[in-house]
Amino acid sequence: MARIPYFDPAQAEGRAKEAYKKLPALNIFRMMGHSGDMLDSFIKLGNSILVHSRLDPVLREIAIVRTGVLRGSTYEVFQHERISRQLGMSDALIAAIHEGPDAKVFNEMERLVMRFTDDIVANTRASDATFNPLKEKLSYKELQELVVTIGYYTMVSCFLETFDVDIEEKGKEGKVNLPGMTS
DSSP states (O other): OOSSOOOOGGGOOHHHHHHHTTSOOOHHHHHHGGGTTHHHHHHHHHHHHHHSOOSOHHHHHHHHHHHHHHHTOHHHHHHHHHHHHHTTOOHHHHHHHHHOTTOTTOOHHHHHHHHHHHHHHHHSSOOHHHHHHHHHHSOHHHHHHHHHHHHHHHHHHHHHHHTTOOOOOTTOSOOOOOTTOOO
16 A cells, blocks of 8 residues: 555646646556656656667566566566566566576576676676676667666666555556557
8 A cells, every 4th residue: 555645647737737648547657746747757767768768678678677676666567567568578588587687588688688787786886797798789878778777767666665656456557558569
């Protein structure tokens, strides 16, 4: 149960009011509404990560779900496992994210992203051992997008867990539509 009441989107003003017109009815957004116009900025950065980045969507979702797992954010993991499935990721791949970087299902790139995510979440600064292999395989833009993704979803996980944001009731989750999704 949430630690404070959810915000009523009908009470929103300014940029938040405009943001709510475009948002799915997810509890994270209802909780974030208390922040007023900050909601709009929060959404813009999230959309930049989810819609406008060059980073491969599967690698992005591996990093997001892994961050949620490591940060203990049940809501974040639930929502992004849904998005992962919509992208066509297998249940075996999604389960492996919980297992860790040495899970057999990962290809080399997925394993590198898992190790890098683990390193950043645990240590803030990625070590050369996890940074350098990705520097050789990703563009600088993709590498920076990956770091921003991990950082953003660390913040999101802290927000969700601090306010005990509830997972929506089945059938009331709201559909997340991102480019490249299969359903």
